Every structure is written in structure tokens, then in C-alpha cells.
Amino acid sequence: MRSVSEYWSSAARRAEPxxxxxxxxxxxxKLNTNENPYPPSPKVLSALREAVGPDLRLYPDPTAAKVRSTAAKLYGLSPEEVFVGNGSDEVLAFAFQAFFHQDKPIRFPDITYSFYPVYARLYQIPVEVVPVTEGFAIRAADYYRSPGGVIFPNPNAPTGLLLALEEVASIARENHGQVVVVDEAYIDFGGESAAPLVRQYPNLLVIQTLSKSRSLAGLRIGLAFGSAELIEGLNRIKGSFNSYTMDRLALTAAEAALEDSEYYSEICQKVIQTRTALLNRLEELGFRGTRSKANFVFAAHSHIPAKEIYEKLKERGIYVRYFPAPRINNYLRISIGTPTEMDALTAALADIVQHPHA
Amino acid sequence: MRSVSEYWSSAARRAEPxxxxxxxxxxxxKLNTNENPYPPSPKVLSALREAVGPDLRLYPDPTAAKVRSTAAKLYGLSPEEVFVGNGSDEVLAFAFQAFFHQDKPIRFPDITYSFYPVYARLYQIPVEVVPVTEGFAIRAADYYRSPGGVIFPNPNAPTGLLLALEEVASIARENHGQVVVVDEAYIDFGGESAAPLVRQYPNLLVIQTLSKSRSLAGLRIGLAFGSAELIEGLNRIKGSFNSYTMDRLALTAAEAALEDSEYYSEICQKVIQTRTALLNRLEELGFRGTRSKANFVFAAHSHIPAKEIYEKLKERGIYVRYFPAPRINNYLRISIGTPTEMDALTAALADIVQHPHA
Known part of the structure; x- marks a missing residue:
């Protein structure tokens, strides 16, 4: 439906999902939504099987106390410094409402997670879009002394480029009185989390997800780490929206996943190795990729348009992501799959590159 | 934390969770949160066990297509007339954002679900609070020609009183151009749903939950039925907030639960029978209860204050709900449990009534 309904509020009218x-x-x-090619930990699956039973008739713990306490331990924090939400998208939405203002613009990069402008539009938060460099790098100093706060992913999406931890710290330090949100959806594939810095910077909120490195996209679990006052801000919005955002099975899976670091380190290492191999192979095929530290690569071919490659891959049943946006419309974002999937992808790409007009 | 943080937005500051x-x-x-005393359908549990597996690494269907189509069939509607959300609280929050306005007051009863004023405060929607009658009844005509829309539960909470379907229809009819939201969380315990009326009234939104009659409070599944333009309004807000609000296991459970009408009719009938027996027993003990059509009763004792009874029950490990609010602060809301739980409750109440100052 493209027309506007007389029943819609101004929020529903201005929304651009x-x-x-x-x-x-x-x-x-499926290499288009950055899912992990490996299954969740066997311990997660067995905890879930055990939790399927008559207790599902009862409400879950609205405070997610066990998950918060397990997550806190990962970074030497206390449960009061952790928030749990229904996927990191929900946590991001709460952060926009809790910390950003309708009269002070926030800053984010021009090339970044395309959900940020969607939130800003819904919650009527003005924005200052900051261009990344020619090579797609975020320059920390561009975000100092923002009028109303800062948000960026680290590593950035869809470029995969990582900002060093000292640079992240400098952005927090140089935004006294404003909240800096670092969206670490992809941090476990080669970055170092800023979560331990939240004690030093009470204005720093670090958001993570169990969708990528913990292979739990299907269960919607997001985390935030921050000072107790930032976490309380998120809780005030959440408690005015939905008392029980996390269901019993998602809470069970989250706890088990956060406890099984060994399994997840292992599969992240495999993804990292496959990424390196894929980037090498792509170079041989005439692509130029960014130095991604995420579970995807971001690459452009020397002379075949990205849109053409995207469509030809789709015809062959291989889904990657193509963004028809300025500056990046000649790039493909390709999620890291299993080595077998990468072989199928590179075989298809070799064929497309060799027969560009077929 | 009671103090205000410098980092909070005005939304976080005004929020009253x-x-x-x-x-x-x-x-x-546990008779304090209106959970169903019977477990979810065996078919739901077996569908869930089957869904626990490697596919949890993949995102769920963001459109919840299967659940919408199963739910639509219950009322002879099409999937475009159904919305699925993370519990009916989330669906309510989206409805407040999608259909209510910051410059036109909505109407709801003075005695009702206490989350409505919380949403109104967060989203800055002005309200006209309409008193129910001396006997707690909603008078339909009080809601005609509202300035900005209407919301009420049917049956109402915490009174359990049901408004007849013709009266609900009259409120929809007499609010041309404004949205009327009917919150049917408890409809399956003795009421008749207004869902089939949404074709006749394109301004009518009917919200339900699988938490109560489907024994799935632990999985957070809410539904809305309405005209395609109202459903599209909800989708615009949802799509600007969180693409994937429903996880794979909740979707699996929802579909299986909506298909197993037989099991759920049976347990709802048991709850209704237990409610009748409890009300009779409470009368013998000196209580006066409303004619509840929900899975709880709402009752006051002839001379012992509700707060005192509430506390004495709690001491004995029996949790009921007490609302320290005007007009209802001498009432207890007691969820219907199993017959055995009701026996324990009434034995405790008999003892408390016989020894009021012990």
C-alpha cells in the first residue's frame, strides 16, 4: 500500500521502514544478511530443549537477571551495567529514544548501518551525516564535540573497517555530556570491544548482538554495556514500552551462549580464516575489497558493475547484498559462509567475470 | 536510581515505567499475573522441540507470514488484516505510535490496564480519562465522537467486566475518522471477539495475546486484527523500530497454538468452571466479586481491607495482585489457578477472615 491512510499518526506517516x-x-x-554459517553451540541447543516445557505458560523474568550477570562477567562489569533486548535493533531503538534529542543533532557516518536514519526519522532526531574518507575510514576527530551525541558501528557496516580502541575512547572523551553509542555487532570477528571502557566513560554505550558471533540470529538477543545511569535510561524507555521483551527461550539461549566462549571463539576463528581466503580469491578475480574485520567482505570489481554481478549471482541461487546508494553502489557485501559455500561463490564469480555479457 | 542523569533525553526523563x-x-x-494454570498444548511443545536446531543461526521471517495466515483463518480474515508482535504490550505500543496524536486526546476508562497512561506519557499523547460507573461498567456512549481515538480492554482489566459486542461496534461506528483499539487479552474466557467486525469498521483494531488463553506468557506473542490500512500503519512503526521482533521459536509456537483450538477451548472451559466455583466460595467468605469474564476475579471483602488480605496471603506464599489506586484499593485481583490452588487459596482466606487481627 503506497497511499496514506487517514488513520495514521504523523509518526506513521513520516516513518520510512x-x-x-x-x-x-x-x-x-544465503550470503546476504551476515548470518553465521555454523550452528549455535550444542550446549545452547540442549539448554533450549530442556527449557521447552510447561513453564512456558509463565512470564519470563522481566529483568533478564541471569543473562545480565553472565554478560557482565565477560568484561568484568556488574549486572547494573548491562541491558538485554530483543535483538540489537531493539536496543538501538531504545538508545535513540533514551539519549538523543529532538533539538540537538547527532552525528553518524554517511556510509554506515542504514537503520540509523530510519530511527532518527521516526523519533525526530536531527542528524549531521559525516562523510567517511575516500577509503571509507571513519576519522575519530570528526566526531569530537558533537551537538547531541554520536553513533557508529565498529567495525563499520557495510565496509567492515575497524576503528582502533584508542580512537573509540577519544570520541567518548571528546563528547563530554553527550552519549556516544558504539554498535559492536561484528566486534568478535577481529576487533577489540570497548565494553571495558564504560567505567572510564559514563557517556559510552556499547551495543552487541548474539546474532552474528553466537549464531543466534533466529532468537533475537541484543546487549548493551554502559554506566548504571545509561542502563537505567534504557530501562525507563523499555519499561514504558513492553515489560517483557525477552522470552523464556531467548533468555535460556543467551545465558548458555554467553557461557560457552570456547565454542564461539573457535567458529569465529574459522570465519576469519575463510574471510582471508575469500579476499585473496576475490583479488585474483579482479575485485578490490576493504580490510574487513567483520563476518562479511565488501568488494568492488575493477570493471563489472556490482548490480550486474548481484543479479547474476541471484539467478544462480546465490544471495549477496547490493546497496544502490551513493559512493557504494559499485560494491557487494558478501557474508562469510562455509568454505564449501565460498567455493561455490567464487566459481560462480569466475564464470561471471569471464563471461560478463552472457 | 532515583536521580536524573544528565545523559537522559526528555523522553527518558518523563517516562514512568x-x-x-x-x-x-x-x-x-502464583495468582498475580493472570497466567494460565495449564501448560501449553502438547503439539506446541513438540513443534518447539523440533525447531530447536541449527536453523536458529538464521534470521526469522520478518513478516511472520505463516502465523498471520493461521491467525487470519480464525476469524475469516486475510493475512493483510493481521499483525504479529512481541507480546500484546509491544502491539499496543506500536498502536499508540501509529494511530494516536500529540494534539488530540484519546479516551480510556479510569479503571483499566495501567499500561495505557504509561504509553501516553512516553509518546506525549493527551488523554481524557473517562470514569466507569459505580459498578465499574464501561458506558459505550461515553466514548462516542472522541477527539483522537479510544482504547479499552474487553473484558476490562482488572474488573473482568465484558462489554457486549453491539456496544463495541457502536463505539467503532461513532468514532468516524478516529481509531478505536479494543484490547482483547482476556476475550477467550467468556467473551466474543470483535475481530470479525474489522471489515465493517476500518477504524477498529482488535488486539489479542497468546499469553493467557494459549498458555504462552513465556513466549511473548501478540496479535492485531484490523483493516489493511491499520495493519500497514503498525508495520510502518515496527519496520522503523526492529525488523525482526518475533524469534523463530515464538513463531513456531504461535503457529502450532493457533492451530490447536481444541486443546485451548478445553482448558479455557476448565478455567471458566473454576472461576464460577471460586466466586461462589468467595461469596461464602464475605467477598463481593464482579461478574468477571476473564481468567481472574476482582473481589472486595465486606470488612477486611484488601491490603491486609494481600499481605497475609503473601506471607503464606500466595501471590495475588493489589492496586493501591482510587476506587479499587479495596479489591484484590486473583488469577484463576488449578482447583487445587483455589482450594489452598480459599483455605487461607477462610483462616484470614476468621482471624482478622492475627
């Missing part, structure tokens, strides 16, 4: 990547069914190679 | 009922652990009789 985020378009997630396709979720095709059937037998395809 | 809803206080859900206690979720005590351990061996207690």
Missing part, C-alpha cells in the same frame, strides 16, 4: 535483506526459502546460498 | 506483577521464584502459588 528499514528494508532488511531478503529471507528466501528453499535451497539457496 | 509500568510495574508488572512480581515474578517470585521458588515454591509459591
Amino acid at each position: 528499514y528494508a532488511p535483506g531478503d529471507q528466501p526459502g528453499g535451497k539457496v546460498i | 509500568y510495574a508488572p506483577g512480581d515474578q517470585p521464584g521458588g515454591k509459591v502459588i
Whole structure:
């Protein structure tokens, strides 16, 4: 429906929903939404099986106390410094409402997670869009002394580029009185989390997800780490929206996943190795990729348009992501799959590159 | 933390979060959050066990297509007339944002679900609070020609009183151009849903939950039925907030629960029978209860204050709900449990009534 309904509020009228990547069914190679190619930990699956029972008739713990306390231990924090939400997108939405203002612009990069402008539009938060460099790098100093706060992913999406921890710290330090949100959805694939810095910077909020490195996209679990006053700010919005955002099974899976660091380190290492191999292979095929520290690569071919490659891959049942946006419309974002999936991808790419007009 | 943080937005500052009922652990009789005393359908549990597996690494279907189509069939509607959310509280929050306005007051009853004023405060929607009658009844005509829309539960909470379907229809009819939200969380315990009326009234939104009659409070599943333009309004807000609000396991459970009408009719009938028996027993003990059509009763004792009874029950490990609010601060809201739980409750009440100052 494209027309406007007389029943819609001004919020519903101005909303421009985020378009997630396709979720095709059937037998395809799905490299378009940065899912982990490896299954969740066997310990997660067995905890879930055990939790399926009559207790599902009862409300979950609205404070997610166990998950908060397990997550806190990862970074030497206390449970009061942790928030749990229904995917990091929900946590981001709460952060926009809790810390950003309708009369003071926030800053984020021009090339970044495309949900940020969607939130800003819904919550009527003005924005200052800051261009990344020619090589897509975020320059920390561009974010100092922001009028109303800062948000950026680290590593950035869809470029995969990582900002060093000292630079992240400098942005927090140089934004006295404003909140700096670092969206670490992809941090476990080669970065170092800023979560331990939240004691030093009470204005720093670090958001993570169990969707990527913990292979739990299907269960919607997001985390935030911050000073107790920032976490209380999130709780005030959450408690005015939905008392029980996390269901019993998601809470069970979250706790088990956060406890099984060994399994997840291992699969993250495999993803990192596959990423290196893929980037090498892509270079041989005439692509130029960024130095991604995420579970995807971001690459452009020397002479074949990204849109053409995207469509030809789709015809062959291989889904990658293509963004028809300024500066990046000649790039493809390709999630790291299993080595077998990467072989199928590079074989298809070799064929497309060799027969560009077929 | 009671103080205000310099980092909070005006939204976080004005928020006054809803206080859900206690979720005590351990061996207690829990009659305070209107959970169903019977477990979810065996078919739901077996579908869930089957869904626990490697696919949890993948995002869920963001459109919840299967659940919408199953829910639509219940009322002879199409999937475009159904919305699925993370509990009916989330659906309510989206409805407040999508259909209510910052410059036109909405109407709701003075005695009602206490989350409504919380949403109104967060989203800055002015309200006209309409008193229910001396006997707690909602008078339909009080809601005609509202300036900015209407919301009320049917049956109402915490009174359990049901408004007849013709009266609900009259409120929709007499609010041309404004949205009327009917919150049917408790409709399956003796009421008739207004969902089939949404084709006749494009301004009518009917919200339900699988928490109560489907014994799935632990999985957070809410539904809305309305015209395609109202559903599209909800989707615009949802898509600007969180692409994937429903996880894979909640979607699996929702579909299986909506398909197993037989099991759920049976347990709802048991709850209704237990409610009748409890009301009779309470009368013998000197209580006066409303004619509840919900899975709880709402009752006051002839001379012992509700607060005193509430506290004495709590001492004995029996949790009921007490609202220290005008007009209802001498009432207890007691969820319907199993017959055995009701026996324990009435034995405790008999003892408290016989020894009021012990």
C-alpha cells in the first residue's frame, strides 16, 4: 500500500521502514544478511530443549537477571551495567529514544548501518551525516564535540573497517555530556570491544548482538554495556514500552551462549580464516575489497558493475547484498559462509567475470 | 536510581515505567499475573522441540507470514488484516505510535490496564480519562465522537467486566475518522471477539495475546486484527523500530497454538468452571466479586481491607495482585489457578477472615 491512510499518526506517516535483506526459502546460498554459517553451540541447543516445557505458560523474568550477570562477567562489569533486548535493533531503538534529542543533532557516518536514519526519522532526531574518507575510514576527530551525541558501528557496516580502541575512547572523551553509542555487532570477528571502557566513560554505550558471533540470529538477543545511569535510561524507555521483551527461550539461549566462549571463539576463528581466503580469491578475480574485520567482505570489481554481478549471482541461487546508494553502489557485501559455500561463490564469480555479457 | 542523569533525553526523563506483577521464584502459588494454570498444548511443545536446531543461526521471517495466515483463518480474515508482535504490550505500543496524536486526546476508562497512561506519557499523547460507573461498567456512549481515538480492554482489566459486542461496534461506528483499539487479552474466557467486525469498521483494531488463553506468557506473542490500512500503519512503526521482533521459536509456537483450538477451548472451559466455583466460595467468605469474564476475579471483602488480605496471603506464599489506586484499593485481583490452588487459596482466606487481627 503506497497511499496514506487517514488513520495514521504523523509518526506513521513520516516513518520510512528499514528494508532488511531478503529471507528466501528453499535451497539457496544465503550470503546476504551476515548470518553465521555454523550452528549455535550444542550446549545452547540442549539448554533450549530442556527449557521447552510447561513453564512456558509463565512470564519470563522481566529483568533478564541471569543473562545480565553472565554478560557482565565477560568484561568484568556488574549486572547494573548491562541491558538485554530483543535483538540489537531493539536496543538501538531504545538508545535513540533514551539519549538523543529532538533539538540537538547527532552525528553518524554517511556510509554506515542504514537503520540509523530510519530511527532518527521516526523519533525526530536531527542528524549531521559525516562523510567517511575516500577509503571509507571513519576519522575519530570528526566526531569530537558533537551537538547531541554520536553513533557508529565498529567495525563499520557495510565496509567492515575497524576503528582502533584508542580512537573509540577519544570520541567518548571528546563528547563530554553527550552519549556516544558504539554498535559492536561484528566486534568478535577481529576487533577489540570497548565494553571495558564504560567505567572510564559514563557517556559510552556499547551495543552487541548474539546474532552474528553466537549464531543466534533466529532468537533475537541484543546487549548493551554502559554506566548504571545509561542502563537505567534504557530501562525507563523499555519499561514504558513492553515489560517483557525477552522470552523464556531467548533468555535460556543467551545465558548458555554467553557461557560457552570456547565454542564461539573457535567458529569465529574459522570465519576469519575463510574471510582471508575469500579476499585473496576475490583479488585474483579482479575485485578490490576493504580490510574487513567483520563476518562479511565488501568488494568492488575493477570493471563489472556490482548490480550486474548481484543479479547474476541471484539467478544462480546465490544471495549477496547490493546497496544502490551513493559512493557504494559499485560494491557487494558478501557474508562469510562455509568454505564449501565460498567455493561455490567464487566459481560462480569466475564464470561471471569471464563471461560478463552472457 | 532515583536521580536524573544528565545523559537522559526528555523522553527518558518523563517516562514512568509500568510495574508488572512480581515474578517470585521458588515454591509459591502464583495468582498475580493472570497466567494460565495449564501448560501449553502438547503439539506446541513438540513443534518447539523440533525447531530447536541449527536453523536458529538464521534470521526469522520478518513478516511472520505463516502465523498471520493461521491467525487470519480464525476469524475469516486475510493475512493483510493481521499483525504479529512481541507480546500484546509491544502491539499496543506500536498502536499508540501509529494511530494516536500529540494534539488530540484519546479516551480510556479510569479503571483499566495501567499500561495505557504509561504509553501516553512516553509518546506525549493527551488523554481524557473517562470514569466507569459505580459498578465499574464501561458506558459505550461515553466514548462516542472522541477527539483522537479510544482504547479499552474487553473484558476490562482488572474488573473482568465484558462489554457486549453491539456496544463495541457502536463505539467503532461513532468514532468516524478516529481509531478505536479494543484490547482483547482476556476475550477467550467468556467473551466474543470483535475481530470479525474489522471489515465493517476500518477504524477498529482488535488486539489479542497468546499469553493467557494459549498458555504462552513465556513466549511473548501478540496479535492485531484490523483493516489493511491499520495493519500497514503498525508495520510502518515496527519496520522503523526492529525488523525482526518475533524469534523463530515464538513463531513456531504461535503457529502450532493457533492451530490447536481444541486443546485451548478445553482448558479455557476448565478455567471458566473454576472461576464460577471460586466466586461462589468467595461469596461464602464475605467477598463481593464482579461478574468477571476473564481468567481472574476482582473481589472486595465486606470488612477486611484488601491490603491486609494481600499481605497475609503473601506471607503464606500466595501471590495475588493489589492496586493501591482510587476506587479499587479495596479489591484484590486473583488469577484463576488449578482447583487445587483455589482450594489452598480459599483455605487461607477462610483462616484470614476468621482471624482478622492475627
